[in-house]
Amino acid sequence: MSSVSSPPEPVPADGDIGAASLAGGLDPALRGSLWRHRKTQGVYRIVGRCRIEASGLHAFLYQGQDGTIWARPVDEFLDGRFERLTGEQDA
Numbered sequence: 001m002s003s004v005s006s007p008p009e010p011v012p013a014d015g016d017i018g019a020a021s022l023a024g025g026l027d028p029a030l031r032g033s034l035w036r037h038r039k040t041q042g043v044y045r046i047v048g049r050c051r052i053e054a055s056g057l058h059a060f061l062y063q064g065q066d067g068t069i070w071a072r073p074v075d076e077f078l079d080g081r082f083e084r085l086t087g088e089q090d091a
Contacts, residue, residue: 003040011076021032025049026048026049026060028047030046031046031047031048032045032046032047032062033045033046033064033084033085033086034085035062035077035082035083035084035085036082036085037075037081037082038080038081038082038083039081042061043062043064043065043067044063044064044070045062045063046060046061046062047061047062047063047069048061049061049074050071050080052073055073057073057074057075058073059071059072059073059074059077060072060073060074060077062077
């Protein structure tokens with residue numbers, strides 16, 4: 001059985017990236033964006049989007065400065081644990 005997915009929606013002007021990131025793929029505006037973890041102060045780059053097999057939750061794939069790639073549910077990533085470093089992006 002095949003399915004057809006619609007293209008991802010752009011990030012809304014009000015900055016609400018949660019809905020745009022779940023629309024059907026990672027919005028190009030998020031790929032390569034840098035985020036700081038508020039507790040550890042670590043800096044991470046969003047590299048993709050995935051779905052967590054055990055729960056079915058949508059998640060971001062993000063890479064630390066040491067090269068480790070992590071996955072975190074989108075809701076957790078956007079709940080204030082991370083802050084976007086605006087103006088700092090390498091695609």
